[in-house]
Amino acid sequence: MSSDDKKLLRSKGQKSSITWRWDEEGKRSSYFKITAANEEKIIQGQEIIDSMTDEERKVLRSKSGTLHFKRLLTLGSVRYKGQSKPVGVALVSDEDISVPVIDVMKNQETGIDVEKDISSRNVKAGEEFYLTYYEFMFLIIRDEYGGYFEANDNPYGAHLSVKSTFKKKVAKLPTPTINFAKGTGSIKTEDNMFDIDKKSPDGTWVIKPGFERFAPLVHNGKRRKRPSNKDSEYTYSVPTRIAIALQEELGLSGVSVKHRSTSEEELLKRGDKIITSMDETRRRNLGSKSGTLHFVLSLGYPNKRGNLGQIGMTLKSDEDIQVPVIDIKKDNETGIDPVNDITYRTVSAGEKFDISLYELMYLIIQDEYAGFFRVDGNERGAVFSPNLTRFLKGEKKLPIPKIEFEKNDKFKFITVDISKSTESGEIEVKPEYVAKFGALSDRGV
Template identity: 45%
Template structure:
């Protein structure tokens, strides 16, 4: 690769317009305000972009047929939803030749048809001035199919320049499918001019000097194919002005808070929740999170969900909560943003129970839940023989399966617990049409004393507050023979115990 690389992925060239599609137009164009002597608009390519185009074509020519075939082969699986902008930093753009107020674009919302690994900057303020080291500056996480996610424009640039996207992604507007493209402004990108060596015109008199060549990266923008308008239409503002005139970031975009302008009269005041300011989490005196969120973080560590053997064990509930607070305060912002981010899209449908008769009296034992997720998720699978007495090794005893969006599925008591203490749920989900909060309720006393190896799930706490339908997973015939219903056969070991 050439010496203008951005670490591992390369800069897109010519907006990857060399790609062909039978379904869609692939030549991205953007209207220019430059006119020729006849007064007609024409499309101007800067010297910097010309150098990128030439270098890109050179790289493509050097590829094998197999490598070329992979370029853009997943572009149709990634979808543009909207750009994200700062309302506190207004900017004009031309619409039909007239200036229109707009926001300063800082990010993008996307969704993928397949599971993908997404780059997240540890510091979202990294840009073309600071430069980005892909080996040091990114965290990576899996985003499930159908799950919407947001990126800064620089994170987007590093994602979309992967071979499988090759600078383009799918877009939809007014019932029409087309492509959106990464376009870059490279005039100030100093490294690009080193490509003149390859072009053999290092001293070409036609090459005009540039005042600024100190940028460490090109500046990313997003454009639509011709006749599809602008990607900045319907841009979502991620900040809001409070009653006292201060600008704050909306709660769902908390990760972008460092991008908020520091100009006078525009002070950063935290994160907006329903247009109000939410507390800062800089120290423990501001840490005012619900208990179930705090102890779910501590239990992740104690029960081994952090990926290593547990090193910490609380002796009482207060110590468990204190440990949870320590973990929260020590988190990177990228992880903190994930806490509870999916709790409102996981729905409890009903309680699962076993019915039996002991001494002529009916006995009901709650053994799990039926759930439904609005997006595809990973669900833990645990052997039904394992419980609070045997203990569960999160590294060895838990595997995961993918459940698609809208698919009802069932979990045992312990699968429920291990699912709900993960970051994205942080101890809660929702139930019924009104999306009432449904909290994971646990009994800690015997666990803290070492009498059992796992906390025990308490069903009564939620049932008393939110009446739930109970589904029996078994039948009992007139002779007292117990049989499991076909859809619940995986729970059979629990039947045998009763």
């Protein structure tokens, strides 16, 4: 058994007292005895390795140095031995990567069905992403990582460690934990832990923006039950619930709405009801492509008061995309009929495209974006936050589209003025924007 194989076995085995030491040539110098509880798993792992071809064995741990530890994600609302409780991990990969997606409420008690409970999403190289401990476990046990990933400038600086009680019928799965390499200190220090929840003014704990999918884990003094049909408001963010409800309210879903929502609370409940009634395939699609749609810049045009108002955006997509096309004259006064007023055009992956705010609204409320798109490295950095007041009162035919941006010191919000002054002093649209926004010159927006 080679030293590399034994290191791998330790990562694929369960938590034990085994400790290996290696000299500069990579040879084992000493070790402690393997506990009986883990010996069976160690032997099983070795049998699997022995059955591999040379090419398969070369893959083992070959990419551990490409996956980087950033910090543990913790809950300040749940304390364990005086510290916030770790519930996930922030990572960065040097390569594009496909990562597991698992319901945050799945654990050693519920078990995880590999076929039914695990989907995946793509993460771009260099993008920070967040995983629950079980999502991390199913990622790091892949052959190319072999239980190890980079930390403290060491490609094997952090590794998976698990507690094995599931065989005794106490639990259906081992409990995953993350440790630094021996001799490099504890991973559970203030610098390595980040609370993803905070106390609100009324004293209750709420999840921080960007970590909404972890919200079911926030207890507020009592343990919440696992999601049922009544729990969707804890699972999905407000922008997603509004986006899904507006699909029906604005006629995109094809469902005839007999009673329109008259308050935001009612609209959110409608969103919850729709999400609850979805099949699992559609539910998994919610927000699945928010990271593929990128903000480039904002487009502005002088309003009637002479101030530069936002009229649209320039975006780009990592994939070919169907973009709504709506007459720029259509707004919350005229209303928009999805059947007669919206057509679609195909934009190729990577191609920048201009879009009006109403076109953006009809794009971003679709399932795959569910109210979010990317800004720099944050796949939920741009948030759909429409002004609903007059729409819900029945005074306007549409909400006023509005996008809010998560605060980021590195992010620079750029607005390009698409207007120019003529020799007579009038304002008109610049030639390069006439095809999309030319009618603004006639409206005097």
